[in-house]
Amino acid sequence: MRLLLLLLLVLASTPALADSNLPPAPLANVQLKDPAQERQAQALMLTLRCVVCQGQSIADSNAEMAGDMRALVRTRIAAGQSPETIRAWLIARYGDYVSYDPPLSAVTAPLWIAPLLLLALGVWLARASFRRRRRA
CATH class of the missing domain: 1.20.5 (Single alpha-helices involved in coiled-coils or other helix-helix interfaces)
Structure with missing residues (x-):
C-alpha cells in the first residue's frame, strides 16, 4: 500500500517539476524597444509551435521552453537577422514540427x-x- 501511495505521489508531482526554478530568459517577456523589430518578432513567434505545449505558438505559451524561444527570436531580430533566417535555424534545430506551416x-x-x-x-x-x- 505504501509503495502504491509513493508511486501516486511521484506521478502527481511530476508536472510541478516540469519547469526549473531559473528566472526567465532576458527577452522572454519583454518587448523590443524598436516597434518594427517587435512586430517582426511577434509575427514570427505566432508561426512557431511550442515544442513543449504542442498546441500553442511560442507567443501564447507560458512554458519555460517557449520563453527561451521567444528570447532567442527577439535577440536575433535585434541583432539584425531576418525572420526567414531565424525560422530556418529553428527548423534545422527542432525539425519541421516547430513550424505551423511545414514544407x-x-x-x-x-x-x-x-x-x-x-x-x-x-x-x-x-x-x-x-x-x-x-x-x-
Whole structure:
C-alpha cells in the first residue's frame, strides 16, 4: 500500500517539476524597444509551435521552453537577422514540427495528403448514400 501511495505521489508531482526554478530568459517577456523589430518578432513567434505545449505558438505559451524561444527570436531580430533566417535555424534545430506551416516533403506528405483523402472519402460516401436514397 505504501509503495502504491509513493508511486501516486511521484506521478502527481511530476508536472510541478516540469519547469526549473531559473528566472526567465532576458527577452522572454519583454518587448523590443524598436516597434518594427517587435512586430517582426511577434509575427514570427505566432508561426512557431511550442515544442513543449504542442498546441500553442511560442507567443501564447507560458512554458519555460517557449520563453527561451521567444528570447532567442527577439535577440536575433535585434541583432539584425531576418525572420526567414531565424525560422530556418529553428527548423534545422527542432525539425519541421516547430513550424505551423511545414514544407511538403516525404515526412510531411501524409499531413498534406490525408485531409484530401478524407474529403474524397466523405464525398464518395455521401454520393453513395444519396444514390441509395433515390432508388428507395
